Amino acid sequence: MPVKPSASSIAELRRMLQKLGVTEILPDEQVHYHAGQIETAYQGRIACKTCRKEEKPALSCTRTGVRCQDGKLYFFFETCPHATSSHLASLREKLHALGIHEEVDDAALEEHCVDIEDAERSARRCASCDKQDESVLSCICTKLGFEDGELHLRCGQCPRSRQVKERLEQERLAREQMDQLVISKRFRSRRFQNFRLFGKAADTCRLVKKWADEWSDERGMGLLLHGQAGNGKTHLAVAAMMEVHERFGVPAVFDVLPAFLAKLRQGYRKTAQEREKDALVGDRDLFDFYAKVPLLVLDDIDKVSRSAGGQPTSWTREVVFLLVNYRYENMLPTIFTMNAAPEAIKPLFGEAVYSRIAEMCYFIRDDGADYRMLFGSPKI
Structure with a gap:
């Protein structure tokens, strides 16, 4: 037979129920x-009252709760009230860390609890990230905003992705610019900065730099440096x-004339398919x-090669004329250099080439002994 409880023990249990918020009169057997x-x-309730845990440890605390419904007792687990208040305080701290300082009520905090946690973790992950390559562009960050009195969760690219994208774009443009430079x-x-100024070379350097600083492709004027x-x-x-090239983004080509003629002569010996694969000009004619x-x-x-008679071949003279004439007619600036005086152009390539170069270039002697001021009429 079951042991009948004493009146004192029943009274003590009823007192405990009252402390737990159950005021209904229940049968002794129940x-x-x-x-x-x-x-x-009851012991859990007493432990909560005497608990001195810090806020974060309190988040893991639970206790047994009790309620009476339809004359029956129901027991359940509930979160420690200290944990609830500390959890809300923690959410508010995270909102502040995310830059949201507006007043948000407890109900909104509970509703957006997961969003706040996600945004805070995303912010911490971004802060510790040191990626600088294209992988940043694929990073998705959770951001939290506060508009019209409500919290809004948004997903977007990493804040650093714009900086990385701009840097990568600058590098791409720089590569493209270098691809336009032969x-x-x-x-x-x-560069002008590392040119050694010796003797009267300072004057020559100043004139050439002035031409570059005042670049204008509309005039089509180039330079002929001789000395x-x-x-x-x-x-x-x-x-x-x-x-x-660097200041104005102008595509440019540098070559030694004899080397250009040699490549051109070799290119004419290639088949059409071989010219198409030429790494320098792709499918364009050299x-x-x-x-x-x-x-x-x-x-x-x-310095072009010469025949037995001391003159360039007719093929060389024709190529040089066609090249100079095209650039002359289309006002494309050209810079020439030579050791001999400009008059040497006449016996080498003919009067026609000389007259065109004289009109399309400023003549500058590199020793500074006999040259016209830049942007004056070219003269020997």
């Missing part, structure tokens, strides 16, 4: 039947080309590529 659960719930490796570093070997004509010609480029620098134009 109170006795749930004695263990009532004591557990110049041998040795001369890519030639003895080793005076820096090639350096200054390349420096001017690089200055115009001559057209040089003739039509916005800025062309031809170095050592007086």
Whole structure:
């Protein structure tokens, strides 16, 4: 037979129920039947009142709750009230960290609890991320906003993706710009800044730089630098080309005239399919590529090979004339360099070539002994 509970134990259990918020009068048998659960719930309530846990540990606390419905007792697990308040406080701190300082009520915090947690984790992940490559562009971040008194969750690209995208775009443009530049490796570093000013070379450098600074493809005026070997004509010609290319984005080509003629002669021996695969000009004809480029620098134009009679071949003279004439007629600036005086152009390539170069170029002697001021009428 079951042991009949004493009156004192029943009274104590009823007192515990009252402390737990159950004020209904229940039969002694039912109170006795749930004695263990009532004591557990009561002890949990006492433990909560004396709890001194910090806010974050309280988030994991639960206790046994009890209610009476239709004359029956129901027991359940509930979150510690300290945990609820500390959880809301934690959510408010996270909102502040996310830059949201507006007042948000408790109901909205509970409703957007998961969103706030996701946005806070996303912000921490972004803060510790050190990606600088294209992988950043695929990163999706959770962002939280506050508009019209309500919290709104949005997903978007990583905040740093714009900076990375801009940097990658600048690098792409720089590569494209370099693809528009044809110049041998040795001369890519030639600039006005690293030109050694010796003797009267300072005057030559100043004139060439002025031409580059006041670049205008509408006038179609180029330069002819002449003087003895080793005076820096090639350096200054390349420096001017690089200055115009980098500042104004002008596609440019540098080559030595004898080398260009050799490549052209070799190209004529190729089949159509081989020319199409040419790495330098793709499917464009080599001559057209040089003739039509916005800025062309031809170095050592007086160093072309000559026949037994001391003159360039008729093929060379014809190619040079066609090249110069095309650029002359289309007002495409060209920079020439040569060691001999400009008059040497006449016996080399003919009066027609000389007269065109004289009209389309400013003549500058690199020794500063005999040259016209830049932007005056070209004169020897």
